[in-house]
Amino acid sequence: xxxxxxxxxxxxxxxxxxxxxxxxxxxxxxxxxxxxxxxxxxxxxxxxxxxxxxxxxxxxxxxxxxxxxxxxxxxxxxxxxxxxxxxxxxxxxxxxxxxxxxxxxxxxxxxxxxxxxxxxxxxxxxxxxxxxxxxxxxxxxxxxxxxxxxxxxxxxxxxxxxxxxxxxxxxxxxxxxxxxxxxxxxxxxxxxxxxxxxxxxxxxxxxxxxxxxxxxxxxxxxxxxxxxxxxxxxxxxxxxxxxxxxxxxxxxxxxxxxxxxxxxxxxxxxxxxxxxxxxxxxxxxxxxxxxxxxxxxxxxxxxxxxxxxxxxxxxxxxxxxxxxxxxxxxxxxxxxxxxxxxxxxxxxxxxxxxxxxxxxxxxxxxxxxxxxxxxxxxxxxxxxxxxxxxxxxxxxxxxxxxxxxxxxxxxxxxxx
Ligand code: ADP
Ligand code: MG
Numbered sequence: 572x573x574x575x576x577x578x579x580x581x582x583x584x585x586x587x588x589x590x591x592x593x594x595x596x597x598x599x600x601x602x603x604x605x606x607x608x609x610x611x612x613x614x615x616x617x618x619x620x621x622x623x624x625x626x627x628x629x630x631x632x633x634x635x636x637x638x639x640x641x642x643x644x645x646x647x648x649x650x651x652x653x654x655x656x657x658x659x660x661x662x663x664x665x666x667x668x669x670x671x672x673x674x675x676x677x678x679x680x681x682x683x684x685x686x687x688x689x690x691x692x693x694x695x696x697x698x699x700x701x702x703x704x705x706x707x708x709x710x711x712x713x714x715x716x717x718x719x720x721x722x723x724x725x726x727x728x729x730x731x732x733x734x735x736x737x738x739x740x741x742x743x744x745x746x747x748x749x750x751x752x753x754x755x756x757x758x759x760x761x762x763x764x765x766x767x768x769x770x771x772x773x774x775x776x777x778x779x780x781x782x783x784x785x786x787x788x789x790x791x792x793x794x795x796x797x798x799x800x801x802x803x804x805x806x807x808x809x810x811x812x813x814x815x816x817x818x819x820x821x822x823x824x825x826x827x828x829x830x831x832x833x834x835x836x837x838x839x840x841x842x843x844x845x846x847x848x849x850x851x852x853x854x855x856x857x858x859x860x861x862x863x864x865x866x867x868x869x870x871x872x873x874x875x876x877x878x879x880x881x882x883x884x885x886x887x888x889x890x891x892x893x894x895x896x897x898x899x900x901x902x903x904x905x906x907x908x909x910x911x912x913x914x915x916x917x918x919x920x921x922x923x924x925x926x927x928x929x930x931x932x933x934x935x936x937x938x939x940x941x942x943x944x945x946x947x948x949x950x951x952x953x954x955x956x957x958x959x960x961x962x963x964x965x966x967x968x969x970x971x972x973x974x975x976x977x978x979x980x981x982x983x984x985x986x987x
Contacts, residue, residue: 575601582629583621586654593618595770599744600626603708608767609744610714610759614774615891616867619746620647623710624684628656632705633682635738637689638712639725643864644686651684660686661697677704689727692734701738709735711762714745715884718757720928721749722884732762743767748891749884752955774954779893779900781946782966786907793818793877794825796903797855801827803872804848807857808889810878810913818877819857832858860885869896876904881914882932883939883953906940943967 579600583589592600594613599622602609613619624647627634638644644660651658659673659682676682678700691697709731715721716728735741745762759765784792797805807822809815812833822829830844830853847853849868856862860880874893880886886904894900911933918929935953942949947962961968 575604579625579629582625586628586656587621587625594772596622599770602768602770603742603744604630606708606742608742608762608764610755610764610767610769611744611746612750612755612769612771613746613748614772614776615748615888616895617748617772619712619748622746623708623712623744624651624656627684627707627710630707632680632707633677633685634707634710635692635701636684636686636710636712637692637728637731638686639688639716639723639728640713640864641688643712644688648684648686656684657682658684658686662688662691674700677701680705689725689731693727693730698734698737706738706741708742708744709738711743711745714747714758714762715750715754717745717761718750718754719924720751720757721754722882722932724925729761749888749954751884751953755955774887774951774956775947775958776891776894776900777962777964778897779890779902780964781890781902781950783904783906783940783946786905786910789877789905790818790821792905793875794822794827796873796875797822797827798825800873802854804851804868804870805855805873805875806862806871806889806892807855807875807877808862808880809857809859810910812859814878815857815859822855822857827855828853829855829857832856832862834859834861860889863889863892866892867895868892870898871895872899873901873903875902879904879906879910879914879940880936881929883936883950884932886936886939887950887954904940911937943971 579597583592594617596618599609599611603623603626611619611622623634623636641662641664648658648660657676659676661673665673673682673685677685711731713723716723716725718724735743743762743764745758745764747758750758759767793807807818809818812835815831815833819829819831830847832841832844836844844853844856845862848856871893874890876886876889880889890902893902914933918926918933921929939946939949945961945968946965948958951958
């Protein structure tokens with residue numbers, strides 16, 4: 572086994588240029604290479620992609636990687652190609668010629684990773700050729716999309732198990748950055764992976780400071796905070812495209828290098844604004860939640876929720892983009908009852924189950940925002956992790972208003 576370890580480490584260095592595995596990466600890779608079903612729950616930025624990329628490369632045949640977004644697939648394919656690895660994606664944007672190349676490379680075994688959206692996987696013609704191919708294993712990225720209790724449910728994801736069984740008897744590795752215990756169970760059940768090797772690392776981001784501020788004079792507060800942090804990189808999340816534009820403009824007239832990002836912008840502008848933020852030509856990006864998936868900027872110093880998020884899953888992922896380098900990361904949410912009413916309105920027109928779930932997610936978020944005790948303890952608890960003492964690094968730990976009130980009462984009592 573020692574030689575396998577050595578080989579993996581050599582390939583890690585050779586292909587990816589990393590000299591060390593991070594966290595459980597090596598154990599996870601061994602698990603999937605030994606043919607075991609494997610379930611990985613690690614925070615964003617932990618390095619989940621490598622957990623299927625490297626075994627795909629060292630294995631014979633082609634690994635199927637299921638991913639929900641074309642942009643995510645493209646990112647990874649481009650990166651792997653730049654490393655000299657044959658990786659391609661299969662989706663509806665391909666021409667006939669490109670499609671044939673993908674099929675040819677899969678069938679002759681030269682393709683190491685085949686990225687595919689679940690929608691394409693269900694197509695008969697794709698299934699037929701995959702049955703003939705030598706598939707090493709199946710990776711399901713963003714596996715929380717399987718669960719309707721999660722925050723990003725995709726019905727097509729629930730069909731994956733059946734399709735995989737149709738292709739062959741293949742080991743599966745499922746990966747996600749957010750799963751409450753309930754969602755985790757739902758995923759494992761749906762994938763028939765109750766017996767899988769489970770790798771779950773702590774969700775605790777010790778360098779992130781969590782603070783909730785009442786949404787009073789929020790614009791003034793926002794400008795003041797950003798001016799005090801001039802030159803630092805930050806993200807301001809807003810609920811609507813309109814607010815994104817408004818806040819970006821407000822910051823610009825206040826001499827902040829800020830740009831908007833939302834799905835309503837034309838693709839070139841969106842790309843250009845994202846690049847400007849990544850290349851430090853802009854300090855602040857004002858964005859809807861469309862911004863951030865798969866974006867890897869290590870020195871984001873603050874993430875501000877100008878409007879309250881829809882769920883703690885979303886909140887955790889979005890705040891998680893701060894301080895990836897392990898240094899300072901301030902997470903500030905402006906919170907008002909009006910925002911919750913607005914979010915509730917969005918839910919009203921949804922089908923019943925979806926609406927009930929959205930309400931449940933929102934309720935959890937509200938109770939977090941209204942909390943008087945350690946934020947981190949509550950947040951981690953939500954994801955099934957127990958913190959045995961208060962974190963000492965959130966607003967409630969550092970500015971315990973309740974305690975101050977009690978102390979003041981004590982002082983008053985002593986005086987009289
Ligand atoms: P996740 O999918 O868990 O959010 P990614 O797979 O996108 O994370 O990886 C996040 C970053 O970590 C990437 O820039 C990746 O290159 C880097 N990374 C992954 N593994 C290692 C490692 N062993 N050493 C150093 N950097 C790593
Ligand atoms: Mg990922």
